[in-house]
Amino acid sequence: MDTGNAEPAGASLRAGTTTLPSEREIVFTRVFDAPRALVFEAWTDPRHLVHWWGPRGFTLTIHEIAVQPGGMWRFLMHGPDGVDYPNVIVFDEVVPPERLIYSHSGEAEHDSARFQVTVTFAEQGHRTAVTMRMLFPSAAERDHVVKQYGAIEGGNQTLDRLTEYLGAMA
């Protein structure tokens, strides 16, 4: 799931937040100007998913998808650099149109970049607040991600942003 994007960080900021509630969690929030049922549909219907999942320049091939507890979603992400990234998602909980809980990993047998994701969809008038909580199973797995995908540029910008995230830490 490498983003492989050369754009300067923060260039596309809209009203969303990133926080680090603990050393094994990352939480993203975003409010969408659309009714909850539609937002949930966009997250669970393959006809919709191919239109938005992944950073700009990425396309998706969905091999199978069963949005139900125990169901599997297998897909290939095609990066703009020609590299394919296999992904496997297994749904633990599916509560339309409120909540999704799933485990996400690459296809490799021992994939230490796996993590559990809880997505909640909350009504805010005509809008929908989406909260996405990524939980890494252990500090070792978190560090594997750092090692494998580290080395990002933009030192100062990164530090500024990090200070923001940490300001919201519990």
Added chain:
Amino acid sequence: MTSDHLSTTFATLADPTRRAILARLAAGEATVKELAKPFDLSPPAISKHLKVLERAGLITRSRTAQWRPCRLKPEPLKEVADWVERYRRFWEESFDRLDDYLRELQAQATQPKRPKHKEPANGHRKR
């Protein structure tokens, strides 16, 4: 870099006073007295926090200058940032695309004749 290393960074950052000290040092080096000023804390209490920060490798203190100014050492913070950044970029951009896509869908829905939803060009699916 070991697991312990990054965990130490997080444990150190879990304290709001220490985060505030780091934020202050991000703007440039400062003495203990200067760092103590915005807080309702005694210099010894600040010194305690500084020791924790120094042990975690987040700051360095001059050995030569008389006032031993503190300086931010950004490397451990960068390790945390690398971890977060990988996912942040992915989801920022996906959310941007979803945002655009939801607008498109709703614009289509308000038109008198709703055009049939376009099939994706790639991939085959089964439900």
